[in-house]
Amino acid sequence: MNTMNSSITSEASPQDEATVPVPESKPTDTVIEEGKTVGKPYSDDAKFKLRDVEVFYGESRAIKKISLDIARNEVIAFIGPSGCGKSTFLRCLNRMNDSIDICRVKGSLQLDDQDIYDSKRDVVELRARVGMVFQKPNPFPKSIYDNVAYGPRIHGLANRKSDLDEIVENSLRKAGLWEEVKDRLDATATGMSGGQQQRLCIARAIAVSPEVVLMDEPCSALDPIATAKVEELIAELSESYTIVIVTHSMQQAARVSHRTAYFHLGHLVEVNETNKVFTSPEHELTESYITGRFG
Numbered sequence: 001m002n003t004m005n006s007s008i009t010s011e012a013s014p015q016d017e018a019t020v021p022v023p024e025s026k027p028t029d030t031v032i033e034e035g036k037t038v039g040k041p042y043s044d045d046a047k048f049k050l051r052d053v054e055v056f057y058g059e060s061r062a063i064k065k066i067s068l069d070i071a072r073n074e075v076i077a078f079i080g081p082s083g084c085g086k087s088t089f090l091r092c093l094n095r096m097n098d099s100i101d102i103c104r105v106k107g108s109l110q111l112d113d114q115d116i117y118d119s120k121r122d123v124v125e126l127r128a129r130v131g132m133v134f135q136k137p138n139p140f141p142k143s144i145y146d147n148v149a150y151g152p153r154i155h156g157l158a159n160r161k162s163d164l165d166e167i168v169e170n171s172l173r174k175a176g177l178w179e180e181v182k183d184r185l186d187a188t189a190t191g192m193s194g195g196q197q198q199r200l201c202i203a204r205a206i207a208v209s210p211e212v213v214l215m216d217e218p219c220s221a222l223d224p225i226a227t228a229k230v231e232e233l234i235a236e237l238s239e240s241y242t243i244v245i246v247t248h249s250m251q252q253a254a255r256v257s258h259r260t261a262y263f264h265l266g267h268l269v270e271v272n273e274t275n276k277v278f279t280s281p282e283h284e285l286t287e288s289y290i291t292g293r294f295g
């Protein structure tokens with residue numbers, strides 16, 4: 001867990017959250033200056049360099065000139081009211097938006113100084129480097145073993161069965177699932193609990209040795225105990241991977257992330273160290289959101 005945020009973590013746990021009311025949506029008169037983000041949106045050790053990013057769905061502009069660096073091995077949380085563009089922006093990072101016909105992405109998006117949207121870019125390779133875990137656990141209707149072995153097989157990462165066995169075991173261990181499933185690797189994955197399925201999806205994502213894991217509300221379909229396990233896992237994985245997590249839970253952002261990015265109506269309003277965002281936000285809109293004045 002993120003010790004930096006201990007003052008916040010002590011205030012709420014996943015167990016409490018079921019009782020925390022969702023803040024109400026209220027209009028605001030605050031004018032947001034396009035392309036201007038307060039706080040610390042840049043890093044000297046950027047894994048992603050994102051500049052003037054705009055995303056359109058047809059004529060409608062969902063992301064408005066956002067610039068942000070995502071640092072190597074950081075956990076950054078994207079928060080903000082429903083519809084503010086968190087998932088849209090997240091999906092740009094491994095071109096998941098490509099599958100939406102009306103979606104168009106503009107601006108400069110670089111991973112390790114290389115253009116993510118270069119027409120020559122191999123998108124399958126990109127998604128192996130930048131894996132994704134979705135809101136609802138989505139295991140394949142295959143065995144536990146085959147779910148984890150799927151990626152390494154299609155990417156040719158193991159020549160021998162013993163190599164594949166090792167990747168499967170290591171991935172399940174990293175996802176904190178090995179002890180629970182080692183005696184039933186041939187059982188079908190869809191028979192597992194929701195929390196186990198989500199950790200299996202995390203094991204599947206890390207089996208191809210990604211550098212980045214994108215998580216789009218990974219705990220929203222989980223109970224508090226399964227949520228706590230996934231959050232522990234995020235803290236462990238952050239030693240080896242860059243993690244970008246979209247969450248509706250401010251408590252979760254506070255518990256797991258190093259920096260927090262606050263989105264509002266397609267703008268990136270503020271990025272700061274998580275502790276600062278939740279104790280002394282710089283922007284009045286961030287403050288209104290975290291104090292529950294609007295959602």
Ligand SMILES: Nc1ncnc2c1ncn2[C@@H]1O[C@H](COP(=O)(O)OP(=O)(O)OP(=O)(O)O)[C@@H](O)[C@H]1O
Nearest residue numbers: 057062080081082083084085086087088089100102
């Ligand atoms: N496939 C799509 N086609 C058209 N518009 C879309 C599509 N996906 C998202 N949008 C629009 O883009 C805007 C941003 O949506 P997005 O899902 O990124 O927001 P979000 O902050 O992740 O919301 P939530 O927290 O509710 O998941 C919204 O106005 C939404 O209606």
